[in-house]
Amino acid sequence: MASSFFKKKSRMKKPKHSTIMVISNDQRTETMRVNSWLLHNMKPTIIALTVLATALAIGFAVFAIQSKKAIEENTALQAKIKDLESYNSAEAAAKINELKKTEKTVLQLEEYLNQRGANKPPPKSKADSLEPQPMGGAYRPIAGEIPFTSRYNQHAQDLLEAIQNTPIGVPHDGYLTSRFGNRANPFSGQGAENHPGLDFKAQTGDPIHATADGEVIFAGVMNGYGNVVKIAHKSGYETLFAHMSAINTTLGQKVKAGDVIGKVGSTGRSTGPHLHYEVRLNNEPLDPENFLTFN
Secondary structure, X not given: OHHHHHHHHHHHXXXXXXXXXXXXXXXXXEEEEEEHHHHHHOHHHHHHHHHHHHHHHHHHHHHHHHHHHHHHHHHHHHHHHHHHHHHHHHHHHHHHHHHHHHHHHHHHHHXXXXXXXXXXXXXXXXXXXXXXXXOOOOOOOOOOOOOOOHHHHHHHHXXXXXXXXXXXOOOOOOOEEEOOEEEEOOOOOOOEEEEOOEEEEXXXXXXXXXXXXXXXXXXXXXXXXXXXXXEEOOOOXXXXXXXXXXXXXXXXXXXXXXXXXXXXXXXXXXXXXXXXEEEEXXXXXXXXXHHOOOO
């Protein structure tokens, strides 16, 4: 009986309230009383809220770091884009400048053609001048021509076609061993002989390239020239390639500048493997060295 009395008494002595101390940011201390039973039962909730708050704080911190990094990367990207735009602008300006130079060149070509009379129609014969004239008076253009349009383009195309049909460049990249004109006899070393072309040092089997567009008018053996390919060009020039070991073209074949037309050899009157190259106009040999470059 006495023990139960003391147990009741001890239970009754347990405090019903707990004191919580709160310290604020300004170092002020405040206390508050909270029901002990309520505090005990809310403990898991408080712990959960604390964990949640901590997780949120960490999440906000990570988000802030990632946001800062994203801002820095975006700033760097914007700078790169700006640099790229500046580069593109500079590149575009350079291309426009080159186009202006090209336009100037075409205008100079147009002026030159006008001065030479190349833009005028060919002179008519007396019979052509007797053609009936159209009724209604003289022809008058409705509007002036627009500069740097189809007319200039046509002249540029005509110039390109003329260049394509004129022998320009080298048929082989070997060095010259004999030039155009008089030279000592290559067999005896005595006396002189006329050399109507250029000799290029080469190895047997080296490719030989056409120097202009044209048509093969000879492919076979020609006296002391040995194996020969001869090409006629629309410009009126003819090119001749001699001493070949092999001929890669046939009579009447159309060729383009740069095409391989044969292989270097030492056929015919030859002291060793080399390419003999000639440029002719009206069957008269010209110095091919004047046609190797525009200079």
